[in-house]
Amino acid sequence: MNNLFLKTVAIVLFFVARVNTSNAQQLPSAKLQSNPWTKNQLMEPSVLAKMIEKGQKIRIYNIGVVEDIKGATHLGAASEKQNVEKLSKVLKGLPKNETIVVYCGCCPMDKCPNIRPAFKALNDQKFTKAYLLNLTVNLKTEWINKGYPLAQPVK
Known part of the structure; x- marks a missing residue:
């Protein structure tokens, strides 16, 4: 028993x-x-690379500590409050239908401390064409290694 x-x-x-x-x-x-973004607000790296190549009007913001994509404005890590405030100031004067892409790519998206506060700032200002670059692994793997354009080539 x-x-x-x-x-x-x-x-x-x-x-x-x-x-x-x-x-x-x-x-x-x-x-x-x-997450503060929807699936439809994720932009694949190949799509952004083609937009840059075609010279389409798009605003790109590096909200991390990685290399700058061609045409990107480097704002610094959005995990730091002053950098989110800097992003908010930059966005304030833009039309709400402006195409805006933010990215970090320092690490996998589920661990990134920068993308959520930055995307929340986009949502708070009610942009209708706000996107997060879909870098699930990191910028090196999904942008640099594919030969997509950088502000300055990696040495």
Whole structure:
């Protein structure tokens, strides 16, 4: 009887541990839902590269600590309050239908401390064509290594 009780407890503990593990694995996707951008506001690097190549009117803001994409204005890490304020000031005088892309690319997007405060600033000012460059890994992997244009070539 004692052996049956121990087996039952072991099975219950096994299932409780599995439920807790599966819940823990769902946390990142729940975290993604709290992002200030929508899926439609993510711009693929190839799309931005083509827009730059064609000379389309677009404002690009580097809100991180990485290299500048061709045509980008470097504002510094948006994890620092003064840099978010700098972004807000720059945006204040622009038409709300201006095409704006912000990017960081220092690390994977789910860990980046800069993109959320910067994109929130875009949303707060109600821009209708605001985009986040979809750099899921980093700028080096998804922009530089693909030969997309930089302000100055990496040496």
